[in-house]
Amino acid sequence: MESSGCEGVMAVVAISSIVAVVALQFHKRLVSDFMKKAESELGGARLSRPKKKVRFAADVIEPSSDNKEYRRRGLRSGRALVGISIKL
Structure with missing residues (x-):
């Protein structure tokens, strides 16, 4: 007996364990779900903030419409680097 x-006793322990795990997952x-709903309701106020404006440095060059001047300036700086030779 x-x-x-x-x-x-083993059956009772197994069943109570399963019930506890299911209750935990449900909770x-x-x-x-509650946190998602609360964030969506409270998060709407955060999204209405104005966006930050981007400021570029003064030395940033805006290329011309056909980009010829921009390429020409880039080639000049590239040629200067190619002409340098290092002697040891």
Whole structure:
């Protein structure tokens, strides 16, 4: 008779463990859904902030419409680097 009592206790432990895990998962899902809803309601105020404006440095060159002048300036600086030779 002892083995049937042990099997009954093991069955009760297994079933209660399963119920506890399911309840925990259900609780996590409820909390997650609640937090998403709260963030969406409260987060709307944060999205209405004005966007930051971008300021470029004074030395930034805006290329002309056909980019010829921009390329010409880039080639000049590239040629200067090619002409340098290092002697040791």
